[in-house]
Amino acid sequence: MSFFIKRLAVVGVGLIGGSFAQALREQDLVGEVIGVARSQRTLDKARELGVIDSGTLDPQQGVAGAQFVLVAPPVCAIVPTVQQFAPALSRGAVVTDAGSVKGSIVAPCEQLMPEGCHFVGSHPIAGRERSGVEAAFPALFQGSRTILTPTERTAPAALERVRVAWEACGSQVEVMAADHHDRVLAATSHLPHLMAYNVVKTLSDLEQDIQAEVFRYAASGFRDFTRIASSDPTMWRDICLENRTAICEVLQRFRGDLDVLLELVSNSDGEALHDVFARSRATRERVLKENKILRTP
Ligand code: NAP
Numbered sequence: 001m002s003f004f005i006k007r008l009a010v011v012g013v014g015l016i017g018g019s020f021a022q023a024l025r026e027q028d029l030v031g032e033v034i035g036v037a038r039s040q041r042t043l044d045k046a047r048e049l050g051v052i053d054s055g056t057l058d059p060q061q062g063v064a065g066a067q068f069v070l071v072a073p074p075v076c077a078i079v080p081t082v083q084q085f086a087p088a089l090s091r092g093a094v095v096t097d098a099g100s101v102k103g104s105i106v107a108p109c110e111q112l113m114p115e116g117c118h119f120v121g122s123h124p125i126a127g128r129e130r131s132g133v134e135a136a137f138p139a140l141f142q143g144s145r146t147i148l149t150p151t152e153r154t155a156p157a158a159l160e161r162v163r164v165a166w167e168a169c170g171s172q173v174e175v176m177a178a179d180h181h182d183r184v185l186a187a188t189s190h191l192p193h194l195m196a197y198n199v200v201k202t203l204s205d206l207e208q209d210i211q212a213e214v215f216r217y218a219a220s221g222f223r224d225f226t227r228i229a230s231s232d233p234t235m236w237r238d239i240c241l242e243n244r245t246a247i248c249e250v251l252q253r254f255r256g257d258l259d260v261l262l263e264l265v266s267n268s269d270g271e272a273l274h275d276v277f278a279r280s281r282a283t284r285e286r287v288l289k290e291n292k293i294l295r296t297p
Pocket residue numbers: 011012013014015016017037038039040042072073074075077081098099100101123124125126127128130131132133232235
């Protein structure tokens with residue numbers, strides 16, 4: 001049988017890396033999956049779950065002989081990891097990553113590729129609050145979007161291979177420049193995550209200050225709104241460090257809007273408050289309608 005990818009190396013076998021391997025396996029597109037992790041425990045678990053066929057703690061050994069490599073550790077570890085394994089890549093290998101930030105990753109990884117190997121940046125806009133290989137499942141990317149961030153130097157055939165792989169996982173692929181990706185995601189994903197973390201922090205501080213059981217009376221709105229505050233802190237620390245400029249810009253903007261809201265509430269300006277809420281509700285309803293075929297990230 002000839003596979004689309006004879007040997008796939010997944011460097012960072014967690015939620016995203018594990019789900020990618022499982023999705024491609026389900027489609028019979030991959031012959032053999034080699035996992036690379038930091039701990040033997042993760043490799044043992046991944047093998048037990050059937051996510052990988054074999055595993056190693058040595059990234060160079062893991063990528064040797066692979067035609068396709070997915071790099072999926074936390075964002076700050078992506079470039080150092082690629083640097084570590086790049087000399088061992090086989091000629092013709094296509095390397096992609098899953099990092100939630102692209103600007104600080106794509107150019108250095110492209111530079112690190114040996115002659116005849118290719119790097120294409122990817123970001124699957126799919127996920128959940130749980131992490132680790134135990135949380136992986138093959139349908140994770142079904143109905144999601146994946147953004148690819150090629151550059152002028154990207155070989156069209158490498159871009160095509162990466163596109164086919166994500167589409168096989170059930171994702172709709174879009175292409176944009178890395179910097180543009182980072183500005184868009186700062187607003188649509190990074191800002192809401194920071195807000196959710198911060199709402200929980202504010203309530204927790206308040207509970208201590210006023211010695212009241214704030215959380216006991218938290219309604220389902222609290223649960224919905226703060227669901228993403230259960231996300232992995234390492235992942236979100238890394239995203240903030242690597243997308244600092246775009247996140248600061250959008251936070252400043254949000255702070256401006258929050259100041260306006262504070263003023264409207266303190267001035268009891270009911271008409272203006274109604275106006276803000278009505279406009280936001282209309283925007284949300286329009287966005288949900290327009291994106292009805294896509295799952296939220
Ligand atoms: P995860 O479940 O925590 O898996 C991360 C994997 O990377 C684990 O196998 C871990 O190995 C390994 N790892 C952790 N720190 C490392 C380091 N310093 N050096 C090398 N390997 C390391 O994370 P994930 O949710 O799959 O996220 C992986 C990537 O996908 C991140 O870059 C994230 O930005 C991106 N992403 C995540 C989501 C999401 O919602 N989760 C969505 C889109 C993109 P051990 O288990 O051995 O520690």
